[in-house]
Amino acid sequence: MSELRQGKRTILFPNRPVISGWASVVGKKEGEGPLGREFDQVEQDSRFGCASWEQAETKFQKSALNLALKRADLTKQELDAVFSGDLLNQCAASNFAMRGVQVPVLGLYGACSTMAEALLLAGCAVNAGYGGSCAAVSSSHFAAAERQYRFPLAYGGQRTPTAQWTVTGAGATVIRSKGSGPAMIGATLGTVQDKGITDANNMGAAMAWAAYDTIRAHFSESGLGPEDYDLIVTGDLGKLGKELVTEFFSRDGVKLTERYEDCGVLIFDPSTQDVHCGGSGAGCSAAVLAAHLLPGLEHKRWKRLLFCGTGALLSPTTVQQKQSIPAVCHAVALEA
Amino acid sequence: MSELRQGKRTILFPNRPVISGWASVVGKKEGEGPLGREFDQVEQDSRFGCASWEQAETKFQKSALNLALKRADLTKQELDAVFSGDLLNQCAASNFAMRGVQVPVLGLYGACSTMAEALLLAGCAVNAGYGGSCAAVSSSHFAAAERQYRFPLAYGGQRTPTAQWTVTGAGATVIRSKGSGPAMIGATLGTVQDKGITDANNMGAAMAWAAYDTIRAHFSESGLGPEDYDLIVTGDLGKLGKELVTEFFSRDGVKLTERYEDCGVLIFDPSTQDVHCGGSGAGCSAAVLAAHLLPGLEHKRWKRLLFCGTGALLSPTTVQQKQSIPAVCHAVALEA
Numbered sequence: 001m002s003e004l005r006q007g008k009r010t011i012l013f014p015n016r017p018v019i020s021g022w023a024s025v026v027g028k029k030e031g032e033g034p035l036g037r038e039f040d041q042v043e044q045d046s047r048f049g050c051a052s053w054e055q056a057e058t059k060f061q062k063s064a065l066n067l068a069l070k071r072a073d074l075t076k077q078e079l080d081a082v083f084s085g086d087l088l089n090q091c092a093a094s095n096f097a098m099r100g101v102q103v104p105v106l107g108l109y110g111a112c113s114t115m116a117e118a119l120l121l122a123g124c125a126v127n128a129g130y131g132g133s134c135a136a137v138s139s140s141h142f143a144a145a146e147r148q149y150r151f152p153l154a155y156g157g158q159r160t161p162t163a164q165w166t167v168t169g170a171g172a173t174v175i176r177s178k179g180s181g182p183a184m185i186g187a188t189l190g191t192v193q194d195k196g197i198t199d200a201n202n203m204g205a206a207m208a209w210a211a212y213d214t215i216r217a218h219f220s221e222s223g224l225g226p227e228d229y230d231l232i233v234t235g236d237l238g239k240l241g242k243e244l245v246t247e248f249f250s251r252d253g254v255k256l257t258e259r260y261e262d263c264g265v266l267i268f269d270p271s272t273q274d275v276h277c278g279g280s281g282a283g284c285s286a287a288v289l290a291a292h293l294l295p296g297l298e299h300k301r302w303k304r305l306l307f308c309g310t311g312a313l314l315s316p317t318t319v320q321q322k323q324s325i326p327a328v329c330h331a332v333a334l335e336a
Numbered sequence: 337m338s339e340l341r342q343g344k345r346t347i348l349f350p351n352r353p354v355i356s357g358w359a360s361v362v363g364k365k366e367g368e369g370p371l372g373r374e375f376d377q378v379e380q381d382s383r384f385g386c387a388s389w390e391q392a393e394t395k396f397q398k399s400a401l402n403l404a405l406k407r408a409d410l411t412k413q414e415l416d417a418v419f420s421g422d423l424l425n426q427c428a429a430s431n432f433a434m435r436g437v438q439v440p441v442l443g444l445y446g447a448c449s450t451m452a453e454a455l456l457l458a459g460c461a462v463n464a465g466y467g468g469s470c471a472a473v474s475s476s477h478f479a480a481a482e483r484q485y486r487f488p489l490a491y492g493g494q495r496t497p498t499a500q501w502t503v504t505g506a507g508a509t510v511i512r513s514k515g516s517g518p519a520m521i522g523a524t525l526g527t528v529q530d531k532g533i534t535d536a537n538n539m540g541a542a543m544a545w546a547a548y549d550t551i552r553a554h555f556s557e558s559g560l561g562p563e564d565y566d567l568i569v570t571g572d573l574g575k576l577g578k579e580l581v582t583e584f585f586s587r588d589g590v591k592l593t594e595r596y597e598d599c600g601v602l603i604f605d606p607s608t609q610d611v612h613c614g615g616s617g618a619g620c621s622a623a624v625l626a627a628h629l630l631p632g633l634e635h636k637r638w639k640r641l642l643f644c645g646t647g648a649l650l651s652p653t654t655v656q657q658k659q660s661i662p663a664v665c666h667a668v669a670l671e672a
Binding site: 008009054081085087088089090091095098099104106107108109110111127130131148189190191192193315316317318321326328 | 416438442444463467484
């Protein structure tokens with residue numbers, strides 16, 4: 001296979017940090033979806049035994065990190081740093097998950113691209129030798145997100161056809177300088193793109209251009225093309241956003257179709273789960289990465305994979321102020 | 337002077353990334369404070385000519401970054417990455433500031449510690465050779481923060497004696513692999529500390545232990561003591577938090593007094609500005625760093641300085657849910 005090259009937005013990990021542990025913990029609806037049997041834990045109670053959805057989201061993160069550490073055969077105290085973030089205001093799920101844990105925490109906000117951002121920064125840290133073991137964690141919670149971004153669930157609001165369903169769950173990965181597991185070979189960083197989409201119920205469209213922009217930059221800078229990847233996965237554009245990305249590349253004469261998937265499309269079954277355009281939320285790509293993509297690399301189902309986290313950088317305030325929706329996409333290249 | 341040593345939470349920058357540009361742009365009240373003449377720009381209009389305070393905060397960030405780039409004699413397009421974050425929900429000020437700028441963006445959330453977090457991650461990136469030029473930016477806005485965290489200003493709510501005043505303004509720094517300017521020699525990463533403080537109007541107390549914990553870890557791991565620094569600056573604990581940190585160290589037999597300052601104390605004059613315990617907000621330490629600390633290093637007023645960004649990781653939701661307030665502190669060691 002061709003080798004990756006460095007570029008303006010593309011960084012290399014010549015020391016090949018290894019993802020030696022991963023885990024996903026999700027909610028009931030996610031457990032009923034097509035990937036149901038691949039998640040490490042499916043929790044039936046949306047409150048996860050806690051007093052609030054927000055505290056439950058913290059527990060989803062903690063549980064995923066604990067399981068990922070177990071798989072990596074590490075204790076929390078052996079971690080050099082945790083890179084984490086989520087969608088709650090002030091990233092509360094992540095910060096509360098690390099309360100009292102005596103491990104350095106670097107808080108991130110990249111909306112639904114947070115897992116890719118965390119993974120690439122953890123990869124940077126391990127590749128450069130700042131630490132031998134780092135973790136990347138992200139989460140979301142359907143009920144907490146609906147209340148914060150749209151309406152309380154009890155209002156019974158109607159959802160538009162282009163809406164996506166926020167995943168309840170968390171994904172965690174443990175990145176180490178040595179050991180076995182899928183390797184991180186490089187990453188292409190995202191810029192903030194805004195094509196003027198103002199419909200907060202159509203985030204797939206808002207994010208599609210950012211995904212196209214980063215993947216295109218990855219191809220042109222790295223010297224690798226779609227044919228060098230067994231799988232290119234965006235997360236989480238949903239059905240419409242995925243179609244748009246396919247269309248953008250098709251106009252360039254690049255066919256992605258067979259090797260292109262989206263975490264928001266993979267996680268739910270639209271014919272039985274009434275999720276409209278698919279899944280979303282920072283927990284979506286995090287859980288799909290840990291449940292489906294990393295095991296696929298481990299079992300050599302794919303040899304090389306490009307994991308492209310996409311995030312819509314809106315807030316309820318910016319929507320009320322009639323601002324359009326900026327978006328970002330960070331891509332991480334992984335090898336079996 | 338003694339050399340810095342690596343440790344569990346302490347990383348070294350042997351390649352000594354240089355802060356070659358910096359700038360601060362603040363509001364009217366900050367301009368009337370003790371550091372008034374040191375800021376690069378004082379904006380009299382709290383809306384900065386924009387339709388909302390939130391958009392004004394974006395403009396504060398953009399203006400600070402543009403001025404910092406000018407001082408570093410760089411264009412925006414020459415940056416390899418921007419590390420930025422703020423206090424608005426979904427870090428909207430930062431993300432909107434980078435809209436349409438074709439430069440990689442890594443979004444952070446560390447509450448009022450964001451500037452220190454951004455600085456240390458940019459230092460890591462430049463020291464490791466991932467990029468030759470990175471920027472670190474952060475901001476806050478009094479009116480936007482009051483509306484989001486407490487009450488709309490028009491309610492005329494009373495402030496408690498331990499409250500701090502959110503700074504309106506932004507600070508930006510440009511970190512490069514070569515050139516002139518203060519050097520980054522290392523950093524000690526923060527863990528999430530929570531001593532059970534539940535009063536959201538007493539964030540200085542909530543953050544004081546985190547500051548103590550990180551500075552103590554820095555001393556014990558790096559081999560440097562208070563006597564190796566000409567100045568140790570927390571930002572922004574305010575008057576009460578600063579007293580608590582002084583007290584915690586005093587119990588250990590360590591006297592910080594003469595060489596210890598706090599950005600929240602430095603930025604306002606309590607005798608004339610009615611700010612209760614002092615300044616706060618992610619823009620506070622960012623603006624004080626750019627206006628006061630970096631020029632002081634440049635002019636050899638101090639030879640070595642420890643910049644300790646402190647953040648209270650609460651959200652209005654966690655406060656309503658009766659959760660205590662976690663806090664974090666990241667420390668960056670700088671040399672003239």
